[in-house]
Amino acid sequence: xxxxxxxxxxxxxxxxxxxxxxxxxxxxxxxxxxxxxxxxxxxxxxxxxxxxxxxxxxxxxxxxxxxxxxxxxxxxxxxxxxxxxxxxxx
Numbered sequence: 001x002x003x004x005x006x007x008x009x010x011x012x013x014x015x016x017x018x019x020x021x022x023x024x025x026x027x028x029x030x031x032x033x034x035x036x037x038x039x040x041x042x043x044x045x046x047x048x049x050x051x052x053x054x055x056x057x058x059x060x061x062x063x064x065x066x067x068x069x070x071x072x073x074x075x076x077x078x079x080x081x082x083x084x085x086x087x088x089x090x
Contacts, residue, residue, distance in 0.1 A: 002058040011052040019054070057087075064088045 009023030070081040
């Protein structure tokens, strides 16, 4: 199984189910332009950047897979949590 994460400024779902990525970062590298006169980030006050994340699972086995998903910011409180995900590969 292979997981690819795409990061963009925004993702939109179009009619017909197509996904449009606006401001897609290439080469799996995110370069942030941070002004030199702002304080360094801390755990209490990190940099806030509105980005979207799209995860693509590739080459899944034909057997059923079970897992969990969560997105946790530095504050430690999960923003999103899916405790039980089950999918069968193609």
